[in-house]
Amino acid sequence: MELNKKQLAAQGYRLTKPRQEIFAVLKHKPQSVADIFEQLQQKKLKIDKVTVYRTLENFVKLNLVAETQFKDGISVYELADHEHHHHVLCENCGRIEDICLDENLLMKAVKKSSSFLIKSHRLEFFGLCQKCC
Amino acid sequence: MELNKKQLAAQGYRLTKPRQEIFAVLKHKPQSVADIFEQLQQKKLKIDKVTVYRTLENFVKLNLVAETQFKDGISVYELADHEHHHHVLCENCGRIEDICLDENLLMKAVKKSSSFLIKSHRLEFFGLCQKCC
DNA sequence: ATATTATTGCAAATCAGTTGCAATAAGTCA
DNA sequence: TGACTTATTGCAACTGATTTGCAATAATAT
Numbered sequence: 272m273e274l275n276k277k278q279l280a281a282q283g284y285r286l287t288k289p290r291q292e293i294f295a296v297l298k299h300k301p302q303s304v305a306d307i308f309e310q311l312q313q314k315k316l317k318i319d320k321v322t323v324y325r326t327l328e329n330f331v332k333l334n335l336v337a338e339t340q341f342k343d344g345i346s347v348y349e350l351a352d353h354e355h356h357h358h359v360l361c362e363n364c365g366r367i368e369d370i371c372l373d374e375n376l377l378m379k380a381v382k383k384s385s386s387f388l389i390k391s392h393r394l395e396f397f398g399l400c401q402k403c404c
Numbered sequence: 405m406e407l408n409k410k411q412l413a414a415q416g417y418r419l420t421k422p423r424q425e426i427f428a429v430l431k432h433k434p435q436s437v438a439d440i441f442e443q444l445q446q447k448k449l450k451i452d453k454v455t456v457y458r459t460l461e462n463f464v465k466l467n468l469v470a471e472t473q474f475k476d477g478i479s480v481y482e483l484a485d486h487e488h489h490h491h492v493l494c495e496n497c498g499r500i501e502d503i504c505l506d507e508n509l510l511m512k513a514v515k516k517s518s519s520f521l522i523k524s525h526r527l528e529f530f531g532l533c534q535k536c537c
Numbered sequence: 538a539t540a541t542t543a544t545t546g547c548a549a550a551t552c553a554g555t556t557g558c559a560a561t562a563a564g565t566c567a
Numbered sequence: 568t569g570a571c572t573t574a575t576t577g578c579a580a581c582t583g584a585t586t587t588g589c590a591a592t593a594a595t596a597t
Contacts (some may be wrong), residue, residue: 283592284543285542285593287543288596289469290544304584316442317546318545319545319546320584321587323546324585324586325544325545325586340476340477344473346477359514359518363414368518370514370518374510377507377509377510378449380505381529384504384531385501385529385531386501386534387494387531387532387533388531389533390530390531391529391530392527393528393529394527395526396514397523397524397526398523401519401520404423409564413564415575418563418574418575419563420574422575423575437553451579452577454556454576457554457555458575458576478553489553513546530574
């Protein structure tokens with residue numbers, strides 16, 4: 272997936288250097304703001320952390336990026352080019368694995384037993400990756 | 405469930421006024437630190453917010469209280485007198501409903517499709533409660 | 538090229554949560 | 568009970584993540 276001018280312009284956004292760079296960094300893997308910022312610095316790019324926050328906020332609004340919160344309350348961002356899926360987080364090294372599940376049965380069960388109108392859910396797994404086992 | 409001296413003493417903890425009050429507040433419903441602190445103030449109790457944090461940390465260690473993180477990264481605490489269960493959070497008013505699910509199938513599926521050693525998981529639902537529908 | 542306005546970077550503010558430390562109070566034992 | 572030991576509390580100051588205000592900058596439209 273590429274970040275292109277039309278796509279942004281359609282919603283009144285502009286295609287800028289920081290946006291392109293942040294998008295590029297996200298291509299590698301899901302990352303936190305701190306991770307992204309660090310990568311930008313390693314690339315010798317002088318992009319402010321505030322810009323990273325604002326850019327991610329916009330990307331999420333545009334459905335270009337998905338935000339996930341893990342245990343410690345820190346958000347991890349990833350390109351929204353996959354289907355709906357979940358994550359397994361390594362409690363030791365922080366590695367993240369994507370995981371796809373059929374949740375139909377689960378969702379049916381929930382809708383049956385809850386009095387709420389369910390609109391979304393979050394499901395994350397925690398454990399140890401192969402290297403850290 | 406009551407907070408009692410023996411239970412605490414067994415682990416080297418003491419039964420104090422703040423602990424009793426915080427425990428009492430938690431009896432009503434699951435709440436965040438801010439909620440709990442506000443309730444204590446309404447009761448005209450001069451208990452510091454730091455004490456709330458520390459007390460909850462201890463209660464969690466003692467398995468008296470369970471901590472859950474919702475979307476915004478703010479923890480909600482509730483008495484751990486239930487079995488393992490999940491929550492449905494009203495996106496409008498913040499009301500929380502408990503929900504029990506059979507996750508065996510789900511867990512089996514995950515263990516099969518992931519290379520990680522799964523140790524725990526988090527599953528929360530979001531939607532609208534009856535009043536807010 | 539110029540005008541318009543979204544975007545950026547900086548500094549300062551905010552907000553949740555943590556830490557150090559001296560004062561206080563709970564439990565213990567004579 | 569009263570003195571002793573040590574957990575606990577409250578305050579103040581600190582941290583780390585995120586947000587906000589604003590002037591300078593840069594992307595698009597004319």
